[in-house]
Amino acid sequence: MRCCQIVMGPAGTGKSTYCKNMHEHCATTGRMTYIVNLDPAADNFDYPVAFDIRDLISLEDVMEELGYGPNGGLVYCMEYLIQNLDWLQDLLVEYSDDDYFIFDCPGQIELYSHLPVMKSLCSALSDWGFAICGVYLVGFFSYIRGLMPRQIDSLFISDPSKFISGVLCSLSAMVQLELPHVNVLTKCDLADEQEIEKYLDPSSGYLLESLTQATNDKWQPLSRAVCNVINDYSMVAFVPMNITDEDSMEVVLQHIDHAINYGEDMEPKEPKDEFADE
Numbered sequence: 001m002r003c004c005q006i007v008m009g010p011a012g013t014g015k016s017t018y019c020k021n022m023h024e025h026c027a028t029t030g031r032m033t034y035i036v037n038l039d040p041a042a043d044n045f046d047y048p049v050a051f052d053i054r055d056l057i058s059l060e061d062v063m064e065e066l067g068y069g070p071n072g073g074l075v076y077c078m079e080y081l082i083q084n085l086d087w088l089q090d091l092l093v094e095y096s097d098d099d100y101f102i103f104d105c106p107g108q109i110e111l112y113s114h115l116p117v118m119k120s121l122c123s124a125l126s127d128w129g130f131a132i133c134g135v136y137l138v139g140f141f142s143y144i145r146g147l148m149p150r151q152i153d154s155l156f157i158s159d160p161s162k163f164i165s166g167v168l169c170s171l172s173a174m175v176q177l178e179l180p181h182v183n184v185l186t187k188c189d190l191a192d193e194q195e196i197e198k199y200l201d202p203s204s205g206y207l208l209e210s211l212t213q214a215t216n217d218k219w220q221p222l223s224r225a226v227c228n229v230i231n232d233y234s235m236v237a238f239v240p241m242n243i244t245d246e247d248s249m250e251v252v253l254q255h256i257d258h259a260i261n262y263g264e265d266m267e268p269k270e271p272k273d274e275f276a277d278e
């Protein structure tokens with residue numbers, strides 16, 4: 001079966017790092033993967049690129065030649081890809097049916113929340129025989145890059161509303177793309193395990209308690225409803241990933257394999273229980 005992961009998520013959540021680590025982890029278990037760069041704004045990679053959207057169109061050229069800004073230019077590039085999908089199909093045709101692809105996507109969340117381009121891409125991949133898993137990354141921490149690279153900007157942990165916002169964005173991608181889907185919480189190597197658990201364990205009541213304290217009475221029914229969605233649907237649950245821990249990469253991969261193999265028929269379960277005895 002031809003399989004692929006569509007790696008999505010806001011800017012800086014670790015999509016390219018995830019692709020590199022997933023590629024390396026799969027190699028250690030004898031699974032050959034090919035990474036496709038679908039970010040027309042990408043500059044360099046730490047992983048071997050099988051093929052690259054920038055060979056079709058680059059953001060720099062679009063901005064220069066059409067006078068678009070970065071966001072409009074990116075959307076233009078993605079729409080151009082959709083209008084030229086034969087470019088991608090011709091490249092994929094060269095590979096065998098057992099080959100496994102990881103698509104490293106851009107960080108503009110509107111691509112996953114309401115614009116039709118990713119949905120069109122996924123429909124095409126499905127028509128070409130791919131079993132697809134959407135992998136949506138949310139960072140437990142976020143970084144500012146640039147003048148002070150690797151400086152920690154905001155700690156999601158200090159602000160449950162940011163965590164909720166990340167969950168709602170992933171939910172929006174799930175609803176929009178209708179793919180077998182795995183949510184991954186990245187940068188967990190930077191956080192204390194017990195702190196992460198507070199966010200991920202619905203029985204802790206931590207999210208609702210924090211939101212209740214932080215918001216005006218008027219918003220509390222909404223906070224409760226959102227927390228119920230997060231707690232009741234294991235499909236919205238996040239798999240914590242620690243890139244320094246091979247076991248953690250393997251757990252993420254098992255969730256993806258499970259999603260690909262069982263897709264929409266998957267019984268809602270707490271992901272952490274699912275592999276507890278393995």
Ligand SMILES: Nc1nc2c(ncn2[C@@H]2O[C@H](COP(=O)(O)OP(=O)(O)OP(=O)(O)O)[C@@H](O)[C@H]2O)c(=O)[nH]1
Pocket residue numbers: 009010011012013014015016017018039106107143150186187188189190241242243
């Ligand atoms: N400690 C730690 N750092 C990470 C992790 N994932 C990513 N980073 C760092 O976070 C920064 C952003 O990572 P990228 O992989 O470039 O993120 P991205 O989502 O591809 O970013 P965009 O392409 O801008 O959307 C880099 O400095 C990475 O080294 C992680 O799991 N742990």
